[in-house]
Amino acid sequence: MYLFIYLDIFENIYLLSSLIKEKQTMQETMANEVENKEVLNEETNRNTIDRKEFMRQVGLSFGAIMLMNCLQSCGDGGEIPDPNPTGNSGKVDFTININAAAYANLKNKGTAVVVTAQRVIIARVNDTNGSWIAVDSRCTHEQTTINYRAATNDFLCPNHGSTFSSTGAVTKSPATSPLTRYNTSFDATNNTLRVFA
Numbered sequence: 001m002y003l004f005i006y007l008d009i010f011e012n013i014y015l016l017s018s019l020i021k022e023k024q025t026m027q028e029t030m031a032n033e034v035e036n037k038e039v040l041n042e043e044t045n046r047n048t049i050d051r052k053e054f055m056r057q058v059g060l061s062f063g064a065i066m067l068m069n070c071l072q073s074c075g076d077g078g079e080i081p082d083p084n085p086t087g088n089s090g091k092v093d094f095t096i097n098i099n100a101a102a103y104a105n106l107k108n109k110g111t112a113v114v115v116t117a118q119r120v121i122i123a124r125v126n127d128t129n130g131s132w133i134a135v136d137s138r139c140t141h142e143q144t145t146i147n148y149r150a151a152t153n154d155f156l157c158p159n160h161g162s163t164f165s166s167t168g169a170v171t172k173s174p175a176t177s178p179l180t181r182y183n184t185s186f187d188a189t190n191n192t193l194r195v196f197a
């Protein structure tokens with residue numbers, strides 16, 4: 001009888017140990033699944049951005065764009081300045097016809113015309129010869145289009161008051177660099193003026 005009791009106890013112990021092994025296996029499997037989900041979630045979180053972070057980045061980008069536009073508006077009429085403010089880099093070579101309506105003012109001494117496409121201001125000096133001056137039309141300080149002053153035979157920047165001589169040299173700051181000066185050649189027969197570097 002004791003033998004049956006011992007056998008019954010051993011059988012129960014065997015079943016209990018089998019159940020414990022199954023439970024451990026299930027726990028290990030569940031732990032592995034949880035670990036895999038955590039790794040997957042970490043990878044997903046690294047590749048995504050939450051709404052708050054997205055809105056912060058959009059706001060910063062928008063603010064930077066607005067700040068850039070506000071700062072550049074202090075220049076010449078709100079246009080974005082040329083990234084190469086040193087002038088036309090010697091690439092100027094064009095001819096205008098003084099008989100054309102756009103350049104008819106140049107028939108008179110003491111007048112000037114800005115050739116916008118070429119960024120050049122052409123002035124006819126108020127002297128006995130009516131000689132010609134051609135310089136870069138942009139102030140070297142902030143790229144504002146300059147004006148010719150016939151009475152003093154020089155150029156004035158209306159933005160901050162820089163002045164330049166007829167040769168393009170700075171005579172009054174805030175500009176510190178001279179204007180690029182170009183050569184001119186007048187053909188009286190055809191009434192044309194060539195401006196070139």
